[in-house]
Amino acid sequence: MDTLSEQIRNAVKQASIRARGESIVERPSKSLTRPSAAWTSPSRIGSIQGTALSIVLSSIGCAHARSSEGGCTMCSYLLDGTDKNPTEEEFLLQFQSAMSKLDKHTAPLSVKIYTSGSFLDSDEIPASTRNQMLESISNDDRIKEVVLESRPEYVTDSVLTEVRRILGDRRVELGIGLESSSDIVRSVCINKNFNFRSFADSVNTAKRYSIGTRAYVLLKPPFLTERSALLDAQKTVTDALALGVSTISLNPVNVQRNTLVEDLWEKGKFRPPWLWSVVEVLRHAHRIAEGTINIVCDPVAAGKSRGAHNCGKCDAPILDAIRRFSLDQDVRSLESLACDCRLLWLHVLEHEDISLQTHT
Amino acid sequence: MKLTEFRIGRGHDGPARIGEYIMGTQVYETPALTSACLSDDRFLPYKTIGRAMSHSSEPHLLALPFETSLDALKGEVGDSDSLLLPSLPAFSALGDDAGVLMLKHQLSVIDEIRSHIAPSRVILRVPEEIGPEALASYLKDSHSRGVRAGAFTFDGMLGNSDLNALLSRSHLPLSWLAVALGRIAPGTIPLLYYMGFDLIDIGHAQEAAAKHQRLWHNGAETIRADEHHRYCACTSCQHLEDIGPSEVTDVLLQHNVNVYVSVLSEAIDAMNSGRLRWLVESTTHYSPAHASILRRVDRQAYSFVEEFTPSSGAPVVPLIGPESYNAPAVRRFREYIANRYRPPSGKKVALLLPCSARKPYSDSKSHKRFLETIEASLSGATSQIAQIILTSPLGLVPRELERIYPAANYDIPVTGEWDTEETNLAAEALATHLEKFDSDVVVVAHVSGGYLGIVKTAEHRIAQSIIYTSPEASPTSWESRESLQETLVDLKSILPIRSSRPQELEEIVRATADFQFGPGAGDALVPEGAKLMGKPYRQILCQVQKEQVCSYVADTGLLSLTLGGARRLAPLNRYWVHLDAPSVKGGSIFAVGVRDADQSIRPGDEVIVINSHDEVTAVGRSEMSGREMSELERGRAVSVRHKEEGG
DSSP states (O other), X not given: OOOHHHHHHHHHXXXXXXXXXXXXXXXXXXXXXXXXXXXXXEEEETTEEEEXXXXXXXXXXXXXXXXXXXXXXXXXXXXXXXXXXXXXXXHHHHHHHHHGGGTTOOSSEEEEEEOSSOTTOTTTSOHHHHHHHHHHHHTOXXXXXXXXXXXXXXXXXXXXXXXXXXXXXXXXXXXXXXEOSOHXXXXXXXXXXXXXXXXXXXXXXXHHTTOEEEEEEEEOOTTSOHHHHHHHHHHHHHHHXXXXXSEEEEEEOOOOTTSHHHHHHXXXXXXXOOHHHHHHHHHHHHHHHTTSSEEEEOOTTTTSTTSSOOSSSSHHHHHHHHHXXXXXXXXXXXXXXXXXXXXXXXXXXXXXXXXXXXOO | OOXXXXXXXXXXXXXXXXXXXXXXXXXXXXXXEEEEOOSOTTEEEEEETTTOSOOOOSOOEEEOOTTSOGGGGTTTSOXXXXXXXXXXXTGGGGOHHHHHHHHHHHXXXXXXXXXXXXXXXXXXXXXXSXXXXXXXXXXXXXXXXXOOEXXXXXXXXXXXXXXXXXXXXXXXXXXXXXXXXXXOOGGGHHHHHHTTOSEEEOTHHHHHHHTTEEEETTEEEEOOTTSOOOOOOSTGGGGGGGOOHHHHHHHHHHHHHHHHHHHHHHHHHHHHTTOHHHHHHHGGGTOHHHHHHHHHHHHHSHHXXXXXXXXXXXXXXXXXXXXXXTOHHHHHHHHHHHHHOOOOTTOOEEEEEEOOSSSSXXXXXXXXXXXXXXXXXXXXXXXXXXXXXXXXXXXXXXXXXTTSTTTTTEEOOOOSOOOHHHHHHHHHHHHHHHTTSOXXXXXXXXXXXXXXXXXXXXXXXXXXXXXXXXXXXXXXXXXXXXXXXXXXXXXHHHTTOOOXXXXXXXXXXXXXXXXXXXXXXXXXXXXXXXXXXXXXXSEEEEEETTEEEEEEETTTTEEEEOHHHHHHHGGGOOSEEEEXXXXXXXXXXXXXGEEEEOTTOOTTOEEEEEOTTSOEEEEEEESSOHHHHHHOSSSEEEEEEEEOXXX
């Protein structure tokens, strides 16, 4: 007989599987030689501003999302991937096609490699393929920073030894979706299937190779009130900082296709976070980080009903402020924001806790 | 000792009730409103553990977030606070078993904290989606642990989710405090109160104010600067004209709160005067959603609502539209007529008549004329005619029962036009009714218009022959009455109808007995040889072997039993209240002293009190339903009319 908390987790897992439905087997076939996406954007690199290239490689996708565990409740990045895994040659073509976007840019550059899963998972990206991509980066002197994304279970000594060897003395960060430092929230609300301990182990492993950790902090997974979500994100930031992560990246939940979050959202049982909550978490992070590490946030679908949003009138200026802060780390952008809807947000913070009614 | 307890007081109109929620030294009279700290002692305040801005010491409803560790309770929960148990919002949307998991979780929390927080102080959060069987079983578990309060979440859309909450509420143990949380507009308060909610969240007052909305009893108005807005007499709105934008929300909040207070006060007053159902029906015109949720409640929660609907009520019962057709008092009347009424034997003619606006019908001008015509045609033989009055939405009323509730009290808009639903209801009632008469009885339909439509609709199901005496003209017209008279005179000689002793008093008492106590009661109280005295429009006394058994009071149309009458009825095994004690002391019986009671007892019923030796020991009027008498541990169950002396 499962314990009650196992039964609760299992109910979420089964619902995630149902929400994912046939979407993974019906993924539209994509070109295996082009990345899912690649774009450049102004970015904070260490303590100065430069340009970042974000590459989303098209792969078979996250092992957790593909597995019988059902994947995370809010994530359908898997759908950006392909239904069969590209060959080494195809991966490299994807990579080169993305890298060509940097041709006209000058130093300092940052390259962020995402897949729809874990870049360090050798079943997703074979080690030799991964190493060839890293070699190609190490040959480009303009690139001062590399961010690689992975779940903690793939952060091992053997892999990091290779990464550090190839990239030399560049700034390297591992992006890890911690989401929440609460094991209850991470397991029940997100169905993420690892615990805080394994995240901490990854941070410490990375430190031994002078590799930093970019902690992805999730704001407002399902089954939390707005205030529970806000407080959980703030506590997660505090806990991640205490572990010594090198960047905090705040990710407000957006409603992605074929997810449990989307099911709830369609029933009026989920609302993405208010931008006020985003601002509140960023201010908290800035206050406790005291400028020692970067705090960044680029909310997906912000201002829209599927993304973090406010009343509609103030979304654009507040979003501007959030983006500005992410670049210059000047918290003044986040102060003195005002709108009538702030009162409504304050009401929601208070009233959802009591009523457990989703204030859509 | 400081205690937390919900005490139910006297009175019902549907599941609505009054009571007291006792939190230590603080007592909230229910129904009450609850809100965030508005520094207003009319409202029970709520806040969340570890997250509250205020730290006042008065008793609160405290919400415990799901992810908060139970260690956080220490020092945060005052001696008189009540605790809203932790649950995950939206979780029950995951499927049938998800709601059960949330209940299991709460039970485990109760067990973990019971050493320092008594279960009587916790409030179980009932999941939004859960099957009735599972819910009932977990409620039973919680009850046996000592839990005495349940909270339900409303999204304010009045759709499936809110309907589910209302239906789930009907499963709550009767002694529990029922709490309605969520987005609750003022216009929904009468319905929530009617459905038995004792504590209602008015957080929406704040939400609306933040959106610059001014709430009204039937909707909302957006206030924009420099735009015309409605006149409001409330003290708060006197300042609306001359304040800056920063103060608008405060003024609106105060106004909105005033509206909630006023709407609740109206609902309480309506419940006290037996007009709450009417008030709820009047809200159906606020929006189609209000109308549809009441119709769905009437259909899906009928037995719950009916169980607490008193058997007598306001002197005038307005039944205005389709929302009244299945009001519990109305549907119950139709069902009692169908299931309990038995026509007196020896009737030769069933005369169908239209209803009158004035009640009881015999007092109306039209019925006085009908009665004159009958008397003129059948002088000395009128007792062989059964008079049946067709009406909406009661279906039909036998003449003997015209003074009973709500037949003597209902008031409908009279246009002469009937909709299909009410025609069908009446036709169904008529067909069922006439099946109880011999097939050689002649049906005389002295009706026109919509009433004629009823007879025509039922015609194919009527075995007897039918004579229409007023198909073209108004039944009250001279021609029609002439036609009725000719028909009755003809029937008198053809059937024939012979002169016979008037039976009016016997028929009234028997029919009333059957209606009140079920089949067989009339024969038991008025056997062959019973002696009846009095007048139908005042009082009728019934004696059997020189012992008075009951009296009929025309004002209520109901029988009062004597102990002798109760003994005659006791073998029917209905309307009994079984005591733990050998006798009754004082003028009231309290629920705590009731061992068990007939589940068919409704508030206001005449009941038979049986003592611990299985003997009739008293009669009286019920103050609550039979199930409440059995389950509640407090409250007045029966007001005693007669009892065995020397007990």
